[in-house]
Amino acid sequence: MASSNSKIIFIFFILISVFTPQTFSQSDYSSCESQIHNTCNNKSKALTLKIIAIVSILLTSMIGVCLPLVTRSISALSPDRNVFVIVKAFAAGIILGTGFMHVLPDSFEMLLSNCLKENPWHKFPFTGFVAMLSAIVTLAIDSMATSLYSKKHNNARVQVQNIINGTSDQELGNMVNNNMHFHSHRHGSLLKDGTKLLRYRVIAMVLELGIIVHSIVIGISLGSSNNTCTIKGLVAALCFHQMFEGMGLGGCILQAEYKMLKKAAMAFFFSVTTPFGIALGIALSNTYQENSPRALITVGLLNASSAGLLIYMALVDLLAADFMGDKLQGSIKLQIKAFIAVLLGAGGMSLMAKWA
Numbered sequence: 333m334a335s336s337n338s339k340i341i342f343i344f345f346i347l348i349s350v351f352t353p354q355t356f357s358q359s360d361y362s363s364c365e366s367q368i369h370n371t372c373n374n375k376s377k378a379l380t381l382k383i384i385a386i387v388s389i390l391l392t393s394m395i396g397v398c399l400p401l402v403t404r405s406i407s408a409l410s411p412d413r414n415v416f417v418i419v420k421a422f423a424a425g426i427i428l429g430t431g432f433m434h435v436l437p438d439s440f441e442m443l444l445s446n447c448l449k450e451n452p453w454h455k456f457p458f459t460g461f462v463a464m465l466s467a468i469v470t471l472a473i474d475s476m477a478t479s480l481y482s483k484k485h486n487n488a489r490v491q492v493q494n495i496i497n498g499t500s501d502q503e504l505g506n507m508v509n510n511n512m513h514f515h516s517h518r519h520g521s522l523l524k525d526g527t528k529l530l531r532y533r534v535i536a537m538v539l540e541l542g543i544i545v546h547s548i549v550i551g552i553s554l555g556s557s558n559n560t561c562t563i564k565g566l567v568a569a570l571c572f573h574q575m576f577e578g579m580g581l582g583g584c585i586l587q588a589e590y591k592m593l594k595k596a597a598m599a600f601f602f603s604v605t606t607p608f609g610i611a612l613g614i615a616l617s618n619t620y621q622e623n624s625p626r627a628l629i630t631v632g633l634l635n636a637s638s639a640g641l642l643i644y645m646a647l648v649d650l651l652a653a654d655f656m657g658d659k660l661q662g663s664i665k666l667q668i669k670a671f672i673a674v675l676l677g678a679g680g681m682s683l684m685a686k687w688a
């Protein structure tokens with residue numbers, strides 16, 4: 333389990349490094365490299381605001397990511413687990429909103445910036461291309477990891493079941509195959525529990541990585557800015573932003589059923605990313621140029637690949653898996669509630685796109 337997770341993360345990082353361009357052309361667009369000077373620029377006052385931002389964003393991120401985990405412990409007391417499904421739908425809506433409304437538009441804006449050369453950046457829609465590739469790669473990793481795991485762990489169980497049922501090998505073979513392809517739709521099967529839990533864990537891990545890219549980038553842009561007029565509003569916006577995204581991620585960590593320590597580690601890791609980005613932005617504020625071609629290309633391509641990943645995961649692994657599952661298919665009433673939860677999550681995230 334642990335080794336297959338780390339393998340997937342490793343592959344993900346290789347992909348990122350492949351997507352990251354090795355050479356950057358020197359720019360002669362001087363307007364893109366100078367910071368705009370106005371009366372709002374005040375370095376020492378901005379630093380105070382940034383320190384306030386680090387503390388408040390850390391706290392709100394923790395509250396957000398822990399909220400779904402706490403919901404679980406309350407609803408676990410009652411036999412009614414519908415709350416759990418609705419919390420998950422809400423979380424999936426947030427992840428979908430993050431992909432479509434935050435990460436993807438950011439990437440378009442960066443890669444179509446006037447500070448980049450006309451050729452090739454304005455000749456080809458790189459954002460769409462990289463996002464599409466990233467979605468396909470996520471699908472490939474998703475399906476291969478699942479089938480490798482299923483093969484490895486279920487030979488023994490199939491043999492046991494074979495003896496119990498007395499069914500032929502042919503039939504069982506078909507059944508195993510079907511479950512690999514429609515694992516999330518078929519219930520009460522041999523493979524379901526192990527495979528499903530593994531998928532939930534992979535989803536939680538990969539989502540955390542996909543969200544982290546966006547969280548660090550917005551942190552850096554806050555940390556490297558000295559414009560006190562915009563920072564004030566940005567701090568409030570980012571607090572809500574991280575709290576919301578934390579709820580989305582928390583919902584996915586929740587269904588992965590990790591042990592307490594791992595849950596805490598993932599929640600902590602998410603909570604420190606934006607504060608870390610702000611600190612990094614402060615440290616780099618003298619050298620980092622948000623509009624330099626180097627920064628635009630690197631961050632733009634990273635954003636495009638995490639957009640593809642987030643959109644694929646939200647639609648396929650989170651929404652389709654739940655909505656086509658037995659629990660929601662069995663009740664129209666619950667489906668409507670879950671749809672409302674999805675709309676609230678995606679809507680909230682869309683509203684926040686105005687600020688961060």
Ligand SMILES: [Zn+2]
Nearest residue numbers: 434546573688
């Ligand atoms: Zn955002």
